[in-house]
Amino acid sequence: MVNFSLKGKIALVTGASYGIGFAIASALAEAGATIVFNDISSDLVQKGLDAYKEKGIQAHGYVCDVTDEAKVNELVSKVEEEGIGVIDILVNNAGIIKRIPMHEMTAAEFRQVIDVDLNAPFIVAKAVIPGMIKKGGGKIINICSMMSELGRETVSAYAAAKGGLKMLTRNIASEYGSYNIQCNGIGPGYIATPQTAPLRAEGHPFHSFIISKTPAARWGTPDDLKGPALFLASEASNFVNGHILYVDGGILAYIGKQP
Numbered sequence: 001m002v003n004f005s006l007k008g009k010i011a012l013v014t015g016a017s018y019g020i021g022f023a024i025a026s027a028l029a030e031a032g033a034t035i036v037f038n039d040i041s042s043d044l045v046q047k048g049l050d051a052y053k054e055k056g057i058q059a060h061g062y063v064c065d066v067t068d069e070a071k072v073n074e075l076v077s078k079v080e081e082e083g084i085g086v087i088d089i090l091v092n093n094a095g096i097i098k099r100i101p102m103h104e105m106t107a108a109e110f111r112q113v114i115d116v117d118l119n120a121p122f123i124v125a126k127a128v129i130p131g132m133i134k135k136g137g138g139k140i141i142n143i144c145s146m147m148s149e150l151g152r153e154t155v156s157a158y159a160a161a162k163g164g165l166k167m168l169t170r171n172i173a174s175e176y177g178s179y180n181i182q183c184n185g186i187g188p189g190y191i192a193t194p195q196t197a198p199l200r201a202e203g204h205p206f207h208s209f210i211i212s213k214t215p216a217a218r219w220g221t222p223d224d225l226k227g228p229a230l231f232l233a234s235e236a237s238n239f240v241n242g243h244i245l246y247v248d249g250g251i252l253a254y255i256g257k258q259p
Contacts, residue, residue: 015094017048189248
């Protein structure tokens, strides 16, 4: 029998106060995991705690900047010291995007995106791997992107970071697979979240473009990511390692309609 239960597992989902991170954390909680999450401010953490409570989930929220290695190490230690436990599952979800033409983007703006979207997953994974090794295994899920495979106007930093995250995923799998640690990625397609709401307005050319490029003929929802995340977090994926699971409605498989 395939085991999707996460009972007794401790899952850290970064940036999970709302949106994709919140949906994934909720799915892991429904499967039995204890949820730990962080966000960049106390207001966002409280927003997340309230949202989890409304769903009947007792989550543990912390203010932590995932680009700060000392703060991340402090968070991981605190989770253990407060009796929650050692992290079994890490979902590197926190991320940002800056839509700026490359020739107008400053090096500082480029570095900020790389720092949050690539350096931070390295920092957090590095912090939890020793505990996973001691426990005899663990699961790391990096939230990649279709931009791990494709380029597009105005997202040079994001595409560079997510392409790097794809290869970091494969390297963690290569380096720590012998410790029974599986590291995989999820590459969401275009997902209906508050951040994409302006792009989804009826009549917006980008909305029409995405519908025409997606065989499913719709935007994805955060709930579409729940099943893939549960699979990669559970024993069902124990021999899946270094894989990027694209949840995109078929965009990457589709050349598009003839004009």
